[in-house]
Amino acid sequence: MNGEGMPEKDRKIKVWDLPTRIFHWSLVTCVAIGLVTGFLSPEWWMGVHTWAGYTTVVLVVFRLVWGIFGSEYSRIETFAFTPAEIFAHIREVAFLKPRHFTGHNPAGAMMIFALIFLLFGITVSGLMVLGGEENQGPLAGAANYAIGDIAASVHTLLTIILMVLVVLHVIGVFIETKLGGENLVLSMITGFKRLPPGEKTPTPRDAHPLAATVMLVAFSTIAGSVLWAFSTMPPSGLINLPENKTYASECGDCHEVYHPSLLPAASWTQLMGGLSKHFGEDASLGQKTAINITAYLATNAAEAWDTEAANRFRNIDPAAPFQITATRYWVRKHDEVDGDVFKRKGVGGKSHCASCHKDAATGRFDDQYINIPNK
Amino acid sequence: MKHITPLIVAAALIAGFIAAPAAANPARDAIVAGFKAEAQAADSGFAGFSADRGRAIFENPHTGGEPEIPSCTTCHGKTPFGSGETRTGKKIDPMAVSKNPERYTDPEKVAKWFRRNCNTVLGRECTPQEKGDYLTFMMSQ
Numbered sequence: 258m259n260g261e262g263m264p265e266k267d268r269k270i271k272v273w274d275l276p277t278r279i280f281h282w283s284l285v286t287c288v289a290i291g292l293v294t295g296f297l298s299p300e301w302w303m304g305v306h307t308w309a310g311y312t313t314v315v316l317v318v319f320r321l322v323w324g325i326f327g328s329e330y331s332r333i334e335t336f337a338f339t340p341a342e343i344f345a346h347i348r349e350v351a352f353l354k355p356r357h358f359t360g361h362n363p364a365g366a367m368m369i370f371a372l373i374f375l376l377f378g379i380t381v382s383g384l385m386v387l388g389g390e391e392n393q394g395p396l397a398g399a400a401n402y403a404i405g406d407i408a409a410s411v412h413t414l415l416t417i418i419l420m421v422l423v424v425l426h427v428i429g430v431f432i433e434t435k436l437g438g439e440n441l442v443l444s445m446i447t448g449f450k451r452l453p454p455g456e457k458t459p460t461p462r463d464a465h466p467l468a469a470t471v472m473l474v475a476f477s478t479i480a481g482s483v484l485w486a487f488s489t490m491p492p493s494g495l496i497n498l499p500e501n502k503t504y505a506s507e508c509g510d511c512h513e514v515y516h517p518s519l520l521p522a523a524s525w526t527q528l529m530g531g532l533s534k535h536f537g538e539d540a541s542l543g544q545k546t547a548i549n550i551t552a553y554l555a556t557n558a559a560e561a562w563d564t565e566a567a568n569r570f571r572n573i574d575p576a577a578p579f580q581i582t583a584t585r586y587w588v589r590k591h592d593e594v595d596g597d598v599f600k601r602k603g604v605g606g607k608s609h610c611a612s613c614h615k616d617a618a619t620g621r622f623d624d625q626y627i628n629i630p631n632k
Numbered sequence: 633m634k635h636i637t638p639l640i641v642a643a644a645l646i647a648g649f650i651a652a653p654a655a656a657n658p659a660r661d662a663i664v665a666g667f668k669a670e671a672q673a674a675d676s677g678f679a680g681f682s683a684d685r686g687r688a689i690f691e692n693p694h695t696g697g698e699p700e701i702p703s704c705t706t707c708h709g710k711t712p713f714g715s716g717e718t719r720t721g722k723k724i725d726p727m728a729v730s731k732n733p734e735r736y737t738d739p740e741k742v743a744k745w746f747r748r749n750c751n752t753v754l755g756r757e758c759t760p761q762e763k764g765d766y767l768t769f770m771m772s773q
Binding site: 509510511512513533536537538539540541542543605606608609 | 698700701718719720721722740744747748749751752
Protein backbone atom coordinates (compact mmCIF):
# COMPACT_ATOMS: atom_id res chain seq x y z
CA MET A 258 0.00 0.00 0.00
CA ASN A 259 1.15 3.52 0.66
CA GLY A 260 4.95 3.32 0.31
CA GLU A 261 5.12 0.00 2.12
CA GLY A 262 7.35 -1.71 -0.40
CA MET A 263 9.90 1.12 -0.41
CA PRO A 264 13.04 1.37 1.73
CA GLU A 265 12.07 3.00 5.01
CA LYS A 266 13.92 6.34 4.58
CA ASP A 267 12.17 7.09 1.31
CA ARG A 268 8.64 6.79 2.64
CA LYS A 269 6.80 9.99 1.84
CA ILE A 270 3.31 11.08 2.62
CA LYS A 271 1.15 13.92 1.28
CA VAL A 272 0.54 16.12 4.33
CA TRP A 273 -0.52 19.54 3.01
CA ASP A 274 -3.21 19.54 0.33
CA LEU A 275 -3.13 22.10 -2.47
CA PRO A 276 -5.73 24.51 -0.97
CA THR A 277 -3.79 24.64 2.32
CA ARG A 278 -0.53 25.35 0.50
CA ILE A 279 -2.11 28.04 -1.68
CA PHE A 280 -3.67 29.50 1.46
CA HIS A 281 -0.34 29.59 3.28
CA TRP A 282 1.63 31.40 0.58
CA SER A 283 -1.28 33.73 -0.28
CA LEU A 284 -1.45 34.72 3.37
CA VAL A 285 2.31 35.32 3.42
CA THR A 286 1.86 37.60 0.40
CA CYS A 287 -1.09 39.48 1.92
CA VAL A 288 0.64 40.02 5.26
CA ALA A 289 3.78 41.21 3.47
CA ILE A 290 1.76 43.65 1.34
CA GLY A 291 -0.13 44.79 4.43
CA LEU A 292 3.05 45.43 6.40
CA VAL A 293 4.86 47.22 3.57
CA THR A 294 1.89 49.40 2.61
CA GLY A 295 1.07 50.06 6.25
CA PHE A 296 4.50 51.05 7.48
CA LEU A 297 6.61 52.03 4.49
CA SER A 298 4.54 53.11 1.51
CA PRO A 299 3.28 56.66 1.05
CA GLU A 300 -0.28 57.30 2.15
CA TRP A 301 -1.86 56.92 -1.27
CA TRP A 302 -1.14 53.17 -1.18
CA MET A 303 -3.95 52.82 1.34
CA GLY A 304 -6.23 51.33 -1.33
CA VAL A 305 -3.78 48.44 -1.77
CA HIS A 306 -3.44 48.11 2.01
CA THR A 307 -7.20 47.85 2.37
CA TRP A 308 -7.46 45.17 -0.29
CA ALA A 309 -4.66 43.18 1.33
CA GLY A 310 -6.83 43.32 4.47
CA TYR A 311 -10.01 42.16 2.75
CA THR A 312 -8.12 39.30 1.09
CA THR A 313 -6.64 38.32 4.45
CA VAL A 314 -10.15 38.03 5.92
CA VAL A 315 -11.23 35.79 3.05
CA LEU A 316 -8.12 33.62 3.50
CA VAL A 317 -8.56 33.30 7.27
CA VAL A 318 -12.23 32.38 6.88
CA PHE A 319 -11.32 29.85 4.22
CA ARG A 320 -8.70 28.31 6.52
CA LEU A 321 -11.23 27.93 9.33
CA VAL A 322 -13.68 26.23 6.98
CA TRP A 323 -10.90 24.09 5.56
CA GLY A 324 -10.01 23.27 9.15
CA ILE A 325 -13.31 21.37 9.25
CA PHE A 326 -13.67 20.03 5.71
CA GLY A 327 -10.07 19.89 4.49
CA SER A 328 -7.96 16.77 4.20
CA GLU A 329 -6.55 15.05 7.29
CA TYR A 330 -3.69 17.33 8.34
CA SER A 331 -5.54 20.55 7.49
CA ARG A 332 -8.27 19.71 9.98
CA ILE A 333 -8.14 21.66 13.21
CA GLU A 334 -8.98 18.55 15.25
CA THR A 335 -5.63 17.00 14.16
CA PHE A 336 -3.67 19.82 15.75
CA ALA A 337 -5.87 20.71 18.73
CA PHE A 338 -3.50 19.50 21.43
CA THR A 339 -4.07 19.29 25.15
CA PRO A 340 -1.98 21.48 27.47
CA ALA A 341 -0.12 18.34 28.62
CA GLU A 342 0.85 17.52 25.03
CA ILE A 343 1.96 21.12 24.45
CA PHE A 344 4.18 21.15 27.57
CA ALA A 345 5.61 17.75 26.69
CA HIS A 346 6.50 19.03 23.24
CA ILE A 347 8.17 22.17 24.59
CA ARG A 348 10.20 20.05 27.01
CA GLU A 349 11.29 17.74 24.21
CA VAL A 350 12.31 20.72 22.03
CA ALA A 351 14.27 22.14 24.97
CA PHE A 352 16.21 18.87 25.14
CA LEU A 353 16.62 19.00 21.34
CA LYS A 354 14.79 15.69 20.97
CA PRO A 355 11.23 16.46 19.85
CA ARG A 356 8.91 13.62 18.97
CA HIS A 357 7.88 13.45 15.34
CA PHE A 358 4.52 14.86 14.26
CA THR A 359 3.32 14.11 10.75
CA GLY A 360 1.12 17.21 10.64
CA HIS A 361 1.53 20.32 12.79
CA ASN A 362 3.42 19.90 16.02
CA PRO A 363 1.95 21.52 19.19
CA ALA A 364 4.17 24.62 18.93
CA GLY A 365 3.19 25.13 15.31
CA ALA A 366 -0.47 24.60 16.19
CA MET A 367 -0.33 27.30 18.87
CA MET A 368 1.26 29.61 16.34
CA ILE A 369 -1.58 28.97 13.88
CA PHE A 370 -4.24 29.78 16.47
CA ALA A 371 -2.37 32.89 17.58
CA LEU A 372 -1.88 34.11 14.01
CA ILE A 373 -5.52 33.54 13.10
CA PHE A 374 -6.67 35.32 16.24
CA LEU A 375 -4.33 38.24 15.56
CA LEU A 376 -5.23 38.51 11.89
CA PHE A 377 -8.89 38.56 12.85
CA GLY A 378 -8.21 41.41 15.32
CA ILE A 379 -6.03 43.30 12.86
CA THR A 380 -8.53 43.13 10.01
CA VAL A 381 -11.54 44.02 12.17
CA SER A 382 -9.71 46.95 13.81
CA GLY A 383 -8.46 47.98 10.36
CA LEU A 384 -12.02 48.07 9.08
CA MET A 385 -12.93 50.27 12.05
CA VAL A 386 -10.02 52.65 11.36
CA LEU A 387 -11.12 52.81 7.73
CA GLY A 388 -14.68 53.62 8.73
CA GLY A 389 -13.95 55.83 11.73
CA GLU A 390 -10.96 57.90 10.65
CA GLU A 391 -11.25 57.78 6.88
CA ASN A 392 -15.05 57.54 6.54
CA GLN A 393 -14.61 54.75 4.03
CA GLY A 394 -15.59 51.11 3.79
CA PRO A 395 -18.64 49.36 5.24
CA LEU A 396 -18.25 50.93 8.69
CA ALA A 397 -18.05 54.55 7.43
CA GLY A 398 -21.46 55.20 8.93
CA ALA A 399 -21.27 52.97 12.00
CA ALA A 400 -17.84 53.99 13.33
CA ASN A 401 -17.21 57.56 14.43
CA TYR A 402 -13.80 59.18 14.60
CA ALA A 403 -13.19 58.39 18.29
CA ILE A 404 -13.81 54.68 17.67
CA GLY A 405 -11.53 54.81 14.64
CA ASP A 406 -8.84 56.49 16.69
CA ILE A 407 -8.92 53.77 19.37
CA ALA A 408 -9.08 51.09 16.68
CA ALA A 409 -5.97 52.61 15.08
CA SER A 410 -4.00 52.05 18.29
CA VAL A 411 -5.30 48.48 18.55
CA HIS A 412 -4.50 47.90 14.87
CA THR A 413 -0.90 49.05 15.37
CA LEU A 414 -0.41 47.14 18.61
CA LEU A 415 -1.73 43.86 17.19
CA THR A 416 0.40 44.32 14.09
CA ILE A 417 3.53 44.71 16.20
CA ILE A 418 2.63 41.47 18.02
CA LEU A 419 2.00 39.87 14.62
CA MET A 420 5.48 40.83 13.43
CA VAL A 421 7.00 39.29 16.55
CA LEU A 422 5.01 36.10 15.95
CA VAL A 423 6.03 35.98 12.29
CA VAL A 424 9.68 36.09 13.37
CA LEU A 425 9.04 33.37 15.99
CA HIS A 426 7.20 31.31 13.35
CA VAL A 427 10.17 31.45 10.98
CA ILE A 428 12.58 30.61 13.86
CA GLY A 429 10.32 27.68 14.82
CA VAL A 430 10.34 26.36 11.27
CA PHE A 431 14.13 26.69 11.22
CA ILE A 432 14.52 24.81 14.53
CA GLU A 433 12.17 22.02 13.53
CA THR A 434 13.91 21.72 10.18
CA LYS A 435 17.27 21.41 11.95
CA LEU A 436 16.07 18.99 14.66
CA GLY A 437 13.76 16.88 12.52
CA GLY A 438 15.85 16.86 9.37
CA GLU A 439 12.84 17.72 7.27
CA ASN A 440 12.79 20.90 5.11
CA LEU A 441 9.47 22.33 6.23
CA VAL A 442 9.51 25.22 3.76
CA LEU A 443 9.85 22.73 0.93
CA SER A 444 7.02 20.63 2.45
CA MET A 445 4.73 23.65 2.33
CA ILE A 446 5.56 23.95 -1.39
CA THR A 447 5.39 20.28 -2.46
CA GLY A 448 2.92 19.14 0.20
CA PHE A 449 5.00 16.06 1.06
CA LYS A 450 6.77 15.10 4.27
CA ARG A 451 8.97 12.10 5.05
CA LEU A 452 7.76 9.41 7.40
CA PRO A 453 10.41 8.49 9.94
CA PRO A 454 11.46 4.82 10.10
CA GLY A 455 9.21 2.76 12.29
CA GLU A 456 6.29 5.13 12.01
CA LYS A 457 3.11 3.38 11.00
CA THR A 458 1.77 4.53 7.65
CA PRO A 459 -1.32 6.56 8.40
CA THR A 460 -4.53 6.54 6.43
CA PRO A 461 -5.37 10.20 6.03
CA ARG A 462 -8.95 11.29 5.48
CA ASP A 463 -9.85 13.11 2.25
CA ALA A 464 -11.16 16.66 1.94
CA HIS A 465 -14.83 17.49 1.35
CA PRO A 466 -14.55 20.34 -1.18
CA LEU A 467 -18.30 20.52 -1.79
CA ALA A 468 -19.17 20.91 1.89
CA ALA A 469 -16.37 23.49 2.24
CA THR A 470 -17.71 25.44 -0.74
CA VAL A 471 -21.26 25.43 0.61
CA MET A 472 -20.02 26.59 4.00
CA LEU A 473 -17.88 29.36 2.44
CA VAL A 474 -20.73 30.59 0.26
CA ALA A 475 -23.11 30.57 3.22
CA PHE A 476 -20.64 32.47 5.38
CA SER A 477 -19.82 34.98 2.64
CA THR A 478 -23.51 35.62 2.05
CA ILE A 479 -24.24 36.25 5.72
CA ALA A 480 -21.09 38.30 6.41
CA GLY A 481 -21.48 40.16 3.13
CA SER A 482 -25.13 41.01 3.91
CA VAL A 483 -24.23 42.31 7.36
CA LEU A 484 -21.44 44.51 5.97
CA TRP A 485 -23.68 45.65 3.13
CA ALA A 486 -26.35 46.66 5.66
CA PHE A 487 -23.73 48.68 7.54
CA SER A 488 -22.47 50.26 4.34
CA THR A 489 -25.91 51.68 3.54
CA MET A 490 -25.53 54.03 6.51
CA PRO A 491 -24.36 57.48 5.38
CA PRO A 492 -20.75 58.24 6.41
CA SER A 493 -20.73 59.60 9.95
CA GLY A 494 -19.49 63.09 10.66
CA LEU A 495 -19.91 64.51 7.18
CA ILE A 496 -22.52 67.26 7.09
CA ASN A 497 -24.13 68.69 4.00
CA LEU A 498 -22.11 71.82 3.29
CA PRO A 499 -24.24 74.51 1.65
CA GLU A 500 -22.64 76.43 -1.18
CA ASN A 501 -21.62 79.98 -0.29
CA LYS A 502 -20.78 81.97 -3.40
CA THR A 503 -19.75 85.04 -1.40
CA TYR A 504 -17.18 83.03 0.55
CA ALA A 505 -15.94 81.32 -2.61
CA SER A 506 -15.47 84.54 -4.56
CA GLU A 507 -14.34 86.96 -1.84
CA CYS A 508 -11.76 84.62 -0.28
CA GLY A 509 -11.03 82.74 -3.48
CA ASP A 510 -9.90 85.93 -5.23
CA CYS A 511 -6.59 85.70 -3.40
CA HIS A 512 -6.17 82.13 -2.22
CA GLU A 513 -7.57 78.62 -2.16
CA VAL A 514 -11.12 78.40 -0.85
CA TYR A 515 -10.42 76.47 2.34
CA HIS A 516 -12.98 74.00 3.57
CA PRO A 517 -14.64 75.45 6.73
CA SER A 518 -13.91 72.20 8.63
CA LEU A 519 -10.19 72.94 8.59
CA LEU A 520 -10.31 75.40 11.51
CA PRO A 521 -12.39 75.64 14.69
CA ALA A 522 -15.12 78.28 14.91
CA ALA A 523 -13.11 80.47 17.31
CA SER A 524 -10.24 80.63 14.81
CA TRP A 525 -12.53 81.56 11.93
CA THR A 526 -14.20 84.28 13.99
CA GLN A 527 -10.88 85.70 15.11
CA LEU A 528 -9.54 85.55 11.56
CA MET A 529 -12.58 87.32 10.13
CA GLY A 530 -12.27 90.00 12.79
CA GLY A 531 -8.71 90.78 11.74
CA LEU A 532 -9.02 90.95 7.98
CA SER A 533 -7.44 94.42 7.79
CA LYS A 534 -4.17 92.68 8.66
CA HIS A 535 -4.62 89.26 7.06
CA PHE A 536 -1.23 87.52 6.82
CA GLY A 537 0.31 90.97 6.32
CA GLU A 538 -2.24 92.21 3.82
CA ASP A 539 -5.36 94.29 4.08
CA ALA A 540 -8.14 91.91 3.06
CA SER A 541 -10.96 93.92 4.68
CA LEU A 542 -14.52 93.33 3.54
CA GLY A 543 -17.72 95.30 3.71
CA GLN A 544 -19.57 94.72 6.99
CA LYS A 545 -22.45 92.78 5.45
CA THR A 546 -20.16 90.51 3.48
CA ALA A 547 -17.94 89.90 6.51
CA ILE A 548 -20.91 88.97 8.71
CA ASN A 549 -22.24 86.57 6.07
CA ILE A 550 -18.90 84.81 5.64
CA THR A 551 -18.14 84.69 9.38
CA ALA A 552 -21.50 83.05 10.08
CA TYR A 553 -20.97 80.54 7.30
CA LEU A 554 -17.49 79.58 8.51
CA ALA A 555 -18.40 79.43 12.20
CA THR A 556 -21.49 77.27 11.52
CA ASN A 557 -19.58 74.81 9.37
CA ALA A 558 -16.31 74.89 11.30
CA ALA A 559 -14.32 71.88 12.49
CA GLU A 560 -16.68 71.33 15.45
CA ALA A 561 -19.52 70.51 13.05
CA TRP A 562 -17.59 67.66 11.42
CA ASP A 563 -16.23 64.29 12.51
CA THR A 564 -13.72 63.84 9.70
CA GLU A 565 -10.05 63.13 10.29
CA ALA A 566 -9.05 66.62 9.12
CA ALA A 567 -11.64 68.35 11.32
CA ASN A 568 -10.63 66.31 14.36
CA ARG A 569 -6.96 67.01 13.82
CA PHE A 570 -7.12 70.70 12.88
CA ARG A 571 -9.18 71.49 15.97
CA ASN A 572 -5.85 71.47 17.76
CA ILE A 573 -4.53 74.78 16.51
CA ASP A 574 -1.16 76.32 17.25
CA PRO A 575 -1.99 79.00 19.85
CA ALA A 576 0.75 81.23 18.40
CA ALA A 577 -0.84 81.08 14.95
CA PRO A 578 -4.50 80.32 15.65
CA PHE A 579 -5.61 80.52 12.05
CA GLN A 580 -2.71 79.12 10.15
CA ILE A 581 -3.61 75.57 9.16
CA THR A 582 -0.04 74.83 8.10
CA ALA A 583 1.19 75.74 11.61
CA THR A 584 -0.86 73.08 13.42
CA ARG A 585 1.22 70.29 14.88
CA TYR A 586 -0.75 67.73 12.90
CA TRP A 587 -0.12 69.51 9.60
CA VAL A 588 3.59 69.80 10.32
CA ARG A 589 3.86 66.15 11.35
CA LYS A 590 1.91 64.87 8.37
CA HIS A 591 3.99 66.87 5.89
CA ASP A 592 7.30 66.20 7.60
CA GLU A 593 8.18 63.50 5.10
CA VAL A 594 7.37 65.76 2.15
CA ASP A 595 10.57 67.22 0.76
CA GLY A 596 10.70 71.03 1.00
CA ASP A 597 11.37 71.25 -2.73
CA VAL A 598 7.99 69.67 -3.43
CA PHE A 599 6.27 72.84 -2.21
CA LYS A 600 8.36 74.91 -4.64
CA ARG A 601 7.15 72.96 -7.66
CA LYS A 602 5.05 74.98 -10.04
CA GLY A 603 2.29 72.39 -9.97
CA VAL A 604 2.14 72.63 -6.18
CA GLY A 605 2.65 76.37 -5.64
CA GLY A 606 3.33 76.38 -1.92
CA LYS A 607 2.06 74.99 1.35
CA SER A 608 -1.17 76.93 1.17
CA HIS A 609 -2.33 74.99 -1.89
CA CYS A 610 -4.01 71.93 -0.35
CA ALA A 611 -5.81 71.05 -3.57
CA SER A 612 -2.62 70.81 -5.62
CA CYS A 613 -1.92 67.43 -4.03
CA HIS A 614 -5.15 66.59 -2.15
CA LYS A 615 -7.50 66.21 -5.09
CA ASP A 616 -10.51 66.03 -2.76
CA ALA A 617 -9.55 69.04 -0.61
CA ALA A 618 -12.75 70.87 -1.58
CA THR A 619 -14.81 68.17 0.18
CA GLY A 620 -12.83 68.39 3.42
CA ARG A 621 -12.24 64.62 3.37
CA PHE A 622 -8.55 64.49 2.46
CA ASP A 623 -8.66 60.78 1.68
CA ASP A 624 -5.27 59.11 1.47
CA GLN A 625 -6.07 57.66 -1.93
CA TYR A 626 -6.67 61.11 -3.37
CA ILE A 627 -3.17 62.38 -2.68
CA ASN A 628 -1.39 62.96 -5.99
CA ILE A 629 1.73 65.11 -5.77
CA PRO A 630 2.49 66.88 -9.07
CA ASN A 631 6.03 65.96 -10.14
CA LYS A 632 6.74 69.36 -11.74
CA MET B 633 -18.22 124.84 -42.77
CA LYS B 634 -21.60 123.39 -41.96
CA HIS B 635 -20.56 120.12 -43.57
CA ILE B 636 -17.16 120.06 -42.04
CA THR B 637 -18.22 119.91 -38.37
CA PRO B 638 -19.74 116.40 -38.52
CA LEU B 639 -16.69 115.25 -40.43
CA ILE B 640 -14.39 116.61 -37.77
CA VAL B 641 -16.50 114.94 -35.10
CA ALA B 642 -16.43 111.64 -36.99
CA ALA B 643 -12.68 111.91 -37.56
CA ALA B 644 -12.12 112.76 -33.93
CA LEU B 645 -14.21 109.77 -32.87
CA ILE B 646 -12.32 107.41 -35.20
CA ALA B 647 -9.00 108.86 -34.09
CA GLY B 648 -10.17 108.47 -30.55
CA PHE B 649 -10.98 104.81 -31.03
CA ILE B 650 -7.62 104.18 -32.69
CA ALA B 651 -5.67 106.08 -30.07
CA ALA B 652 -7.58 104.56 -27.19
CA PRO B 653 -8.51 101.01 -28.15
CA ALA B 654 -9.96 100.56 -24.71
CA ALA B 655 -13.51 101.54 -25.47
CA ALA B 656 -14.94 104.22 -23.26
CA ASN B 657 -17.28 102.80 -20.67
CA PRO B 658 -19.90 104.92 -18.94
CA ALA B 659 -19.55 103.10 -15.64
CA ARG B 660 -15.79 103.55 -15.62
CA ASP B 661 -16.08 107.20 -16.67
CA ALA B 662 -18.48 107.75 -13.79
CA ILE B 663 -15.96 106.28 -11.36
CA VAL B 664 -13.22 108.59 -12.66
CA ALA B 665 -15.64 111.52 -12.51
CA GLY B 666 -16.35 110.65 -8.90
CA PHE B 667 -12.67 110.77 -8.02
CA LYS B 668 -12.38 114.04 -9.92
CA ALA B 669 -15.16 115.59 -7.84
CA GLU B 670 -13.55 114.35 -4.64
CA ALA B 671 -10.14 115.65 -5.72
CA GLN B 672 -11.58 119.06 -6.57
CA ALA B 673 -13.32 119.20 -3.23
CA ALA B 674 -10.09 118.34 -1.44
CA ASP B 675 -7.86 120.68 -3.41
CA SER B 676 -9.03 123.86 -5.14
CA GLY B 677 -5.87 123.85 -7.26
CA PHE B 678 -6.72 120.46 -8.81
CA ALA B 679 -5.41 120.45 -12.38
CA GLY B 680 -6.62 117.12 -13.76
CA PHE B 681 -5.34 113.53 -13.63
CA SER B 682 -2.04 112.39 -15.11
CA ALA B 683 -1.23 109.00 -16.61
CA ASP B 684 2.47 109.60 -15.89
CA ARG B 685 1.85 110.09 -12.20
CA GLY B 686 -0.35 106.98 -12.31
CA ARG B 687 2.48 105.01 -13.89
CA ALA B 688 4.80 106.13 -11.09
CA ILE B 689 2.33 104.95 -8.44
CA PHE B 690 2.08 101.57 -10.18
CA GLU B 691 5.79 101.01 -10.81
CA ASN B 692 7.62 102.72 -7.94
CA PRO B 693 8.44 101.02 -4.68
CA HIS B 694 6.66 102.49 -1.66
CA THR B 695 7.29 102.48 2.04
CA GLY B 696 4.92 102.42 4.98
CA GLY B 697 3.05 99.27 4.09
CA GLU B 698 3.77 95.55 4.25
CA PRO B 699 7.55 95.30 3.63
CA GLU B 700 7.08 92.12 1.61
CA ILE B 701 4.82 93.98 -0.83
CA PRO B 702 6.58 97.30 -1.61
CA SER B 703 4.96 97.93 -4.98
CA CYS B 704 1.83 97.27 -7.02
CA THR B 705 4.06 95.33 -9.40
CA THR B 706 5.01 92.88 -6.62
CA CYS B 707 1.73 91.09 -7.21
CA HIS B 708 0.39 92.58 -10.44
CA GLY B 709 3.50 91.89 -12.53
CA LYS B 710 6.00 94.28 -14.09
CA THR B 711 3.63 95.74 -16.69
CA PRO B 712 -0.12 96.34 -16.70
CA PHE B 713 -0.37 94.09 -19.76
CA GLY B 714 0.70 90.84 -18.18
CA SER B 715 -0.98 88.81 -15.48
CA GLY B 716 0.21 88.86 -11.92
CA GLU B 717 0.14 86.46 -9.01
CA THR B 718 -0.94 86.82 -5.39
CA ARG B 719 1.51 85.75 -2.71
CA THR B 720 -0.38 82.48 -2.47
CA GLY B 721 0.00 81.92 -6.20
CA LYS B 722 -3.45 82.87 -7.50
CA LYS B 723 -3.39 84.38 -10.98
CA ILE B 724 -4.35 88.07 -11.26
CA ASP B 725 -5.70 89.23 -14.61
CA PRO B 726 -3.91 92.13 -16.36
CA MET B 727 -4.63 95.63 -15.04
CA ALA B 728 -4.57 97.47 -18.38
CA VAL B 729 -8.04 98.28 -19.68
CA SER B 730 -6.98 97.31 -23.21
CA LYS B 731 -6.17 93.80 -21.98
CA ASN B 732 -9.06 93.52 -19.60
CA PRO B 733 -12.03 95.71 -20.62
CA GLU B 734 -14.04 94.75 -17.53
CA ARG B 735 -11.56 96.45 -15.22
CA TYR B 736 -12.76 99.45 -13.17
CA THR B 737 -16.44 99.17 -14.11
CA ASP B 738 -17.78 98.08 -10.72
CA PRO B 739 -17.55 100.98 -8.22
CA GLU B 740 -17.73 98.62 -5.22
CA LYS B 741 -14.85 96.52 -6.47
CA VAL B 742 -12.78 99.61 -7.26
CA ALA B 743 -13.39 100.98 -3.76
CA LYS B 744 -12.63 97.63 -2.13
CA TRP B 745 -9.35 97.03 -3.90
CA PHE B 746 -8.09 100.65 -3.56
CA ARG B 747 -8.85 100.43 0.17
CA ARG B 748 -7.12 97.08 0.62
CA ASN B 749 -4.14 97.50 -1.65
CA CYS B 750 -3.26 101.12 -0.78
CA ASN B 751 -3.31 100.04 2.85
CA THR B 752 -1.14 97.02 2.13
CA VAL B 753 1.43 98.71 -0.13
CA LEU B 754 1.44 102.31 1.18
CA GLY B 755 0.18 101.74 4.68
CA ARG B 756 -2.51 104.38 4.18
CA GLU B 757 -5.53 105.24 2.08
CA CYS B 758 -4.88 106.67 -1.36
CA THR B 759 -6.01 110.23 -2.15
CA PRO B 760 -8.67 110.84 -4.82
CA GLN B 761 -5.89 112.42 -6.89
CA GLU B 762 -3.80 109.22 -6.70
CA LYS B 763 -6.76 107.01 -7.50
CA GLY B 764 -7.67 109.15 -10.51
CA ASP B 765 -4.07 109.22 -11.73
CA TYR B 766 -3.86 105.45 -11.40
CA LEU B 767 -7.08 104.84 -13.32
CA THR B 768 -6.06 107.34 -16.00
CA PHE B 769 -2.80 105.43 -16.46
CA MET B 770 -4.54 102.06 -16.67
CA MET B 771 -7.10 103.43 -19.14
CA SER B 772 -4.28 104.69 -21.38
CA GLN B 773 -2.68 101.27 -21.42
